[in-house]
Amino acid sequence: MLPEFQLQTLWSNPNFLAAGAVVLVILVQSLYEKRKRVSEGRAPMVSHLIPWVGSALEIGGDPDAFFNRAQRKYGDMFTMKAFGRVVTYVVSPSLISEIYRNAQVYDFERFRVTAAVDCFDIPASLMKSEVTSKVLHPAQHKYLSPTGIIPIIESYTTAVWDLLEREGSSFEDVSTPLRNFILPVLYQASAYAFFGRSYPVVESYEPFNDFDRTFHLLLAGVPRFFLRKHTKGLATLHRLFEKYFDGPHDDASEMVLENERVMRSHGYDSNAVGTFFASFLFALMANAPNAGYWLIVLNLQREDGLQPLTDEIDEAVASWKQQNPGQQIEDHLHDFVSTAELPLLASTIQETLRYAASVMSIRRVTEPVEFGGYRFNKDDEIVCLTRSVHLDEEIHENASVYDPRRYMTQKRPTKNGKIVANHSMPWGGGVSMCEGRHFANRELKAFVVFLLMRYTVEIDSKSAERPTFISERVGAGVMHPRGDLRVIIHARK
Ligand code: HEM
Incomplete structure (x- = not known):
């Protein structure tokens, strides 16, 4: 207890009184806001103390724990303020699938255009024109479809x-x-x-990483002024793409060449074409390489390491050789890897994505609507928090444990007695579902198969360092590693 004379001193201190008044005003305002939301039938607001900052710092600390607490306290939908932005998060699979199904009311297009212009500097005239929506995106869709992707997968x-x-x-x-x-x-x-071998791939690697490393901060609304390295990285990527499109690049995939032709025929120069493909480069690289990394890291830390995967791959190699006597697998790499039945690897890839992806799908409400028992106004922002479904213990048994066999053995996941069809959503869903998922799945398959055909990988027992997720990259896809794992690689005989 404070002695009486100290209390008296405090009460007569104008700074103390001013600070107390500010805290009181904040508390009253926050209580008023909460009451108002309840009386208007809006989704409950997660409590926060600092007005504009809201829950941003708490989310940044341990997002999984934070969202889990919010779900237990407020239910399947709750609203949150972070850096002045008010967003309602949806964590139930059935409500998420309703949002994905109804693109008229829960719009993605506006966010797609804004993100392309604000985050990648693609000219607004290009993003807002019908060239993009009616020609470029459909062409991308065609080339990234399961059959369209085959020539690209062959070169990969x-x-x-x-x-x-x-x-x-x-x-x-x-x-x-x-x-x-x-x-x-x-x-x-x-x-x-x-992009072919004419793309300056080595030169682009560091600028890409500089851009990618703080991309989540840009998404969260941090001004570019504070992200100097990020901005410089993007500028370098643009410059490299401009040079590439100005020079010979006939070895690029047909997807790149066709979209380039369309843009040029509408008057866009190499610089504008470059900004468009810098955003594609980001989609291509932001998730899959880290997914490949985690797949190896997470398996290496299991008791039997990479051996079960290696055994499955060795069996597939033996079976291919038996069916193709006298042939060399090196001459039929695509045929081998695309036809090999590898159920453990397929399950391992899916489990790695369930475990390591932090994905949010952003939507804007286009008209007043009643949804999930709450009222939403035009322009309200809703975010589908797919990771909450991935970590839901009722849907995935022992959800916090990485289990490569999960998708081989798991019964059909249920929640509240109902089957949950969308139990795993690393690709998002609805109109914004990842276009590159067919490529990414095959890319990861080929990578792991060839890696384990050629090498053994083991943890260096002299190093205790282990990587952890940079979980504050919340919503930005497969999480990046903090720290690393030291390994020793041997060529297989
Ligand atoms: C493990 C790897 C990957 C993961 C986890 C992933 C995940 C995602 C997610 C969550 C979205 C946004 C979905 C939404 O807002 O609902 C997305 C969008 C997209 N992804 Fe992927 N992605 C991966 C790899 C790739 C690859 C390799 C490519 C290119 C070949 C690619 C191309 C795209 C494109 C073009 C979009 C934008 C779709 C749109 O604007 O509608 N992705 N991805």
């Missing part, structure tokens, strides 16, 4: 095989940070597949 397959041989040999038999080996291989092979 050859590129990743060659890169694993070339890069792998320089890491053999010495302790090495896994990241240095894996991420550049995945990055380069994908870039070659879409």
Whole structure:
């Protein structure tokens, strides 16, 4: 207890009184806001103390724990303020699928255009024109479809095989940070597949990382002024793309060449074409390489390590050789990897994405609507929080445990006695569902198959360092690693 004379001193201190008044005003205002929302039938507001900042710092600390607490306290929908932005989060799979189904009321297009212009500097005239919605996006959709993607996957397959041989040999038999080996291989092979060998892939790697590292801050509304490295990275990517589109690049994929032709025929120059493809480069690279990294890291930390996957792949190789006597697998890489039945690897990829992806789908309400028992006004922002579904213990047994066999053995997931069809949504959903998912799945499959055909990878027992998720990259896709895992790679005999 404070002695009486100290209390008297405090009460007569004008600074103390002013601070007390401010706290009182904030509390009254927040109480008023909460009451008003309840009386208007709006989704409940998560309590916060600092007015404009709202819950931003708490979300940034441990987002999974924060959203879990909010769900337990407020239910399947709750509103939150962060850096002045008011957003309602939806965590139930059935409500999320309703949002995905109804693109008229829960619009994505406005966010798509704004993000392309504000985050990637694509000219607004291009993003808002029918060239993009009626020609460029449909063409991208066609080339990224399961059949359209085949030629690109073929070049990817050859590129990743060659890169694993070339890069792998320089890491053999010495302790090495896994990241240095894996991420550049995945990055380069994908870039070659879409843009050809004329793309300055090595030069673009660091600027891409500078841009990508703080992308979530840009999404959260942090002004570019505070993100100097990020902005410089994007400018370098634009410059490299402009040079690439000004020079010979006939080895690019048909998807790139066709979209370039369309843009040029509408008067857009190499610089504008470059901004469009810098945003595609981001989609291509922001998630898949890190997913490949986590797949290896998470399995290496299990008791049986990568052995079950290696055994499955060895069996597929043996079976292919038996069916194709006298043939070399190296001459039929795409055929082999696309036909190989690898149920454990398929489940491992899906589980890695469930476990490591933090995905949010942003929508804007287009008209007043009653939804999930609450009222929404035009222009309200709603976010589908798919990670909450991934971590829901009722839907996924032992959800906090990484289990590569989960999707081989799991019964049909249910919640409240009902089957949950959308139990895993690493690709988002509805109109904004990841266009690159067919490529990404095959990319990861080919990468893991070839890696384990060529090498054994083991943890360097002298190093205790282990990577953890940078979970504050909330909503921005597969989480990046903080720290790394030192490994020793040996060529297989
Ligand atoms: C593991 C890898 C990947 C994951 C987890 C992933 C996830 C996502 C997610 C969550 C979205 C936004 C969905 C939404 O807002 O609801 C998205 C969009 C997109 N992704 Fe992927 N992605 C991956 C790899 C790729 C790859 C390799 C490509 C390119 C080949 C790609 C191309 C795209 C494109 C073009 C969009 C924009 C779709 C639109 O604006 O409608 N993604 N991705």
